[in-house]
Every structure is written in structure tokens, then in C-alpha cells.
Amino acid sequence: MTDFAALAETIAKQAKSAARAMAQLSAGVKATALERMAAALVDAAETIQAANAQDVAVAKKAGLSGALIDRLTLTPKRIGEMATGLREVAALPDPVGEIERMWVRPNGMRVGRMRVPLGVIGIIYESRPNVTAEAAGLCLKAGNAVILRGGSEAIRSNIAIGRVLQEAGAKAGLPDGAVIVVEQTDRGLVNALLKLDRYIDLIIPRGGEGLIRAVLEQSTIPVIKHDKGVCHIYVDEAADLAMAEAVCVNAKVQRPGTCNAMETLLVHQSVAPTFLPAIVARLQKAGVEIRGCERTRALVPGVKPATEEDWHAEYLDLILAVRVVETMDAAIDHIVTYGSQHTDAIMTQDYQRAMAFVRRVDSSAVLVNASTRLNDGGQFGLGAEIGISTGRLHARGPMGIDELTTKKFIVLGDGQIRE
């Protein structure tokens, strides 16, 4: 039997030691390291694909679904995208050492907050092996060490990618242990790692509810969840209906498998007779299955009935729940009751209701007259993101490299004491 506690401690200690060195690296060294990693991924494409082919073969033999095998498969195009992603992160401004402002206290001391790396970040994820390179790039850029623990179905691919990143990083001056791919996929080892709060500073679980719940229950390390999105658009009585139609189609159809795609459409009763037949026709033409409340079904013949389960559902698919509401208050009540505080939008030209919706709906992003699909680090101008946090602390919404740092107070004095 493997001694998971001892192995976990070895891994975490090595990462902690690397994190101390990473925190002192110049912006230039980190950027160059990421660029070299990008080049090395392309150079090693064949080796990576060979390892990936083994993972795919095992997955097929085990009868995994087509969608899962698609997520698992690394084509030359996907490897190229990993490299491009690393180069984009390399080009972002380095956040470490930034001081947003300093203020002067009555006793003359100057106080400010300086961004510093978080330390050691553990990422626990599922099948997509490209996360290995993306997450490593973001964590390293922010001056952290990273421990990557992917799913067992992608383990050969992850190890291959990890080796390429480690070798290229070492040549560019990154410390040993800056990128660690956990090669043992046993649950016992993960659980041992999750207790090492004296070495590991943050855990980011990315995956299904079961994974996130298990991590939350085991971890003594702070966890930032990237959880599900049951996203709503409320079409108000004062909406520009042509705009609402374009935004709703985009929010549902542009990429339905993402956490910020619309799952439930709420329509004010006064515009429902005009709006619903038109939008349903357009969505159905795009292949969307509609499940409606009674009033929706009365307005649009042939729509399936929505059940209580549909209001809770994160379909991640071409399915949409539709409900007619009497007032904006009823729409907000629905969002509070069934939503996941991920991304919610109002379509309206009414100033008062737009502002009230923004104030009253408490989601990671609240949008007026814009598609829920825009809740994204790149779209918001944060640069690349490691995901969309559904937690409330430290990071909420798209989580970029700034959120992979922390801030310490610095004080520049000339002899101040506490009176």
C-alpha cells in the first residue's frame, strides 16, 4: 500500500519551495519561460499525441461517451491552441509587485497594497488535457507554483504535457517543482493533498458537482469553486424585442455546452404574445427544444411542458426552459429560487428597471441588454481566465491572473510608532 500522506507531503513541500523561488522571479524570466513552453509543446506534438492516443484507446475500450472522447482527444490543432494560449498569457502585464495606490496617514506613513503571488495552487480537473497547459501558464505568470491533478482517463496525456512544460521551464530558469503533474490518480492521494494547508494555498476544482462536493468536504485548504451555471435572461415589457431576440438566440445557441449559456428564458406577460412565437420559431429552427410553462404553451402550440426539474436544470445542450412572468419581481423571485448566481441578464429599455435588476440580482455577472455568453475573462478584458468562480470570496466571476495573486500591505515610514 502506498503511503499517500508521505507522498502528498513530498509533492507539496517541493511545490512550496518552488513557490518561494517563483515569487522572486522577474517578469522577463516568467514571460520567456511561457514562450519556451509554447514552442516546446509544438515541437513535442508527436510525443504528446502518442501518449494521448493511448488514453483515447483505453477510453474507447472502456466505452466512454463520444463527447468525452472528443474532449479527451488532442489534435495538432488543439496542441497549437495550447501553445497560442501560453503565448497570450506570456504577453499579459505581469501582476506581481503592482501597487494600485498608496495613501498617506495623518502621521505621515505611506500605506499601500502590493500584489504578490498566492503561493502554491492545486488544480483538480477532469477529462480535458489542454487544461494542463492552460492552468499551468496562468498560475506561473502570476508567480505561483502549481500542482495539477487531472482525471485518470487523461493521465498519459497530462504526464506527457507536464514533462514538456517542466523541461522548457527549467531551461528558462524556473525552479524544480514549479509545475507538478500528479502521476498517481488515487483518491487517497488527493485527499491527503487537500489536508496540507501549511504548504498549499488554494485549491481550484473544475468539473462536475460530485467532484466539487468531494473537494469541499475533504479540504482544509481554501477552495474556489467553478460550479454550474443556470443562467437566465428576463425579457422585460420595455425590451427592444428585436435586440432581445438576437441576444437570446446568441445566449442559447452560440455555444450551448458552456456554463454561461442561457438555460431559462423569462418573458414579461405583456410582451409574451408578440415575443414568444417569434423567438421560439427562431430557436427551434436552430435545433433548440423548448420546454414551456402553461402560458408559454398557450401562446406557442406544440411546446413541451416544463416541469419543476426544468427550472433547476443546467442542460448544457440545445434545450431551453421558458416561463411567462407577471412582473419583474416575479422574474427576480424565479432567479433567486432556481438560479445558481452565475450569470443573469435583463433586456429592457427602462432605466429604472435596468438599475433595479442590476442591484437586486446577486450573480457573478448581471447584464443589461447583453448576452450571458459575454461573462468571460477575455470578453471582460481581464486577459485569459482560469474559469468562472461561483464562490463569493476572493474571486467571483471570471478569474484572471490578478485573482491568482494576493495583496500584502506595505508601509513606508520614517520612524512612526503607535501612540
Add this chain to the structure above:
Amino acid sequence: MTDFAALAETIAKQAKSAARAMAQLSAGVKATALERMAAALVDAAETIQAANAQDVAVAKKAGLSGALIDRLTLTPKRIGEMATGLREVAALPDPVGEIERMWVRPNGMRVGRMRVPLGVIGIIYESRPNVTAEAAGLCLKAGNAVILRGGSEAIRSNIAIGRVLQEAGAKAGLPDGAVIVVEQTDRGLVNALLKLDRYIDLIIPRGGEGLIRAVLEQSTIPVIKHDKGVCHIYVDEAADLAMAEAVCVNAKVQRPGTCNAMETLLVHQSVAPTFLPAIVARLQKAGVEIRGCERTRALVPGVKPATEEDWHAEYLDLILAVRVVETMDAAIDHIVTYGSQHTDAIMTQDYQRAMAFVRRVDSSAVLVNASTRLNDGGQFGLGAEIGISTGRLHARGPMGIDELTTKKFIVLGDGQIRE
């Protein structure tokens, strides 16, 4: 046997419901409520003191230490200070709804971050009953509901204070459940509360290492620790020695029982022969016991030897560990090895070393030429603080009302979709 899970759920649900209402209250209602609570505490001073006298009597009978009984005792002066504290918090700017900046994306959408309350905050603390009013005031000002679970030795005082706050709050328009004092001090109930991450958003444990460790291990809710401070001052070879002397005396003597008091003094070898005899004499005159390394003892006769344990010690008392170091690097190594990343300072007139120390020492506050005792929300200009966070995420260092809020993204668009 009490059904702790059911009781915990009742408490947490009530708080969650109150938190939703709190988030919508105007700044005026919250400020008025805090002012009324302050007045009510003074009006009810006799009732509170009567309840407190029972706690004190039980504590004395149980043979608790004098220091603990002092912390437990509520004099009219302390009740007055609680009221003053509430009035000060009432007067702070309301953080809810603040948008620091909005930026415009190439597609014309405006993106910003709006401060909103965290939700439900659980405070787990030990003997000081004045924490009940202080913590409640800060949490409410930031628009949160608060669950207060103090120590069993102060339970009668806490319940009495809680009732006064609840009644005054209700009259001013706060929802039921905005302030909940947990009346059952059973460990089982706390542990049940710590699992309710679907209702409670943040846990702040304030107390000894045992309390904090127990909370970290049980909680599935994010925890912000207020842990120990092993604080250092490094007196560099380029220090202004008169300034260093004044700062070191202040950092050790002004209030030795606090987490930001200096516990270890590190002195560069080139100034040690001049500096150490003078500072040791001054500190000894102030009643400080010195425990020194060999080189310290060679320079100042009669100093006790420091052991390995002394470098780790948070004395919270008039005791100081002293070590002579060969270089600034050795001082930083000492701080990395033995420090608690709480508060550390350098005394130097050398620009290069001042900047290197600020960059390389990773503590919640790093100071140049200023007393460690200044690491405090009031001193830094944040207004009142709920404590000094030793965690790295969300809040680090003094934690004011801003850190009792979170930020959601808001987007003001005119029909933007994801291309």
C-alpha cells in the same frame, strides 16, 4: 438528545433569509440601526452587567485565570466603548453598491464590479463578550446577516447583548435573523453549522490555534483565519539607531498582548555592539525579559539564552527574543523559517535594502521604519476592523468592512452578443 443538524439548519436558513433583506436596505437604515443599537446598549447597561456578573461568578468558581476573568468582565466603561464602536461604524461610508471603475470594451459594453454584501457571516470566538457588539456592527454595516457563536464562559453576557441589538435593530427596520446569537454552546451544533455552505458564506474564527484548527477541519464554508503573529523587526546596518530604538520599544512595550507586537528582534552584526546594549537596557527598564543568541549574550552580559523554541514563540508578553545576524539575507531567512507572515519590519536608511525587504518578505504587512503595532485597520485608515487576517485569500491583514463584502460584475450593454 438535541438534533443539532435540524437546529443548525433552522438558524442558518433564518440568517440567509435575513441576508437577502439586509442586502436591499438603504445606507440610511443601516446607519440608523447601528446608532439605535449603540443607544440601547447604554440604556440596557444594568441588565447586561447583571447577566455578565453571572458569567463572571461561574468563571471564578471554575477557577479561570485572572486575565481571562478580566477579558470576560463588562464594566460600564466597556459597555460605553461598545456603544462608541457601533457609532463609529455607523458613521463609515456604506460600501454596498460602490463601483470603483467601469471600463468600455471594444464592442461598446461597459463592464464594472459592484460591491455587494457577502451574505451570512459566522463568527466563532472566545471569551470577550464585547466582540458580540463589535462584530455584529461591522457585519451589518456591510449589509450582511451575522451568526455569533461566542464561548460558553460568556454565554449569558452574549445573549443579553444579542437581545438588545436585536430589539433595537428590529425597531430600526432590520429583518429578523440579521443578528443571531447562538444560545447553545455544544460543539455538535457548531460542527453542524460549519457544514451549511449553502446558507452560510463565510466563517471567521477568532481565538487560539486549537479553535482555528478545529474550525478549518470541520468547515465546508470558506474560513478566514485570524491566527498568531510572530512579528520581527530587523535593524539593518544602515539603520538610524535612535529611530530604531524608539520603534523597537514601541513595538514591544506599547501593548505586548496583541498579535502585532514584536516577538523577535534581529540585529545586523555591524551595529549590534552599539545598538544592543542600549536597546536591551531600555527594554529591561520597561520590564522586558530578553532571551538572546550567543552573540547577543556576548555583547550584553546577563541575558538569558534563547532556545529554538524562542524563535517560534508568540509570547504576547513582556519577553523578547534577540538574534544577531550576519546579513539582511540571514534576517530574511530567519523570518521565512520562524515567522508567521503576520507583520515584519526593517529599520534602514538604505534605499536598496528597504525595497528588497518589502519585495521579499511576504507578510500581511511589511513595514519600513515603522512600528509593527501600526498594522491595524484604524491606523491604516480602513476604519474599524474585525481583526487581522492571516489567510492569503480574499482578505489579508487588517480586515475592514470592504472585506466583509464581495464584488459582482455588472455589464451595461446595448445588444452585445458573443461573436
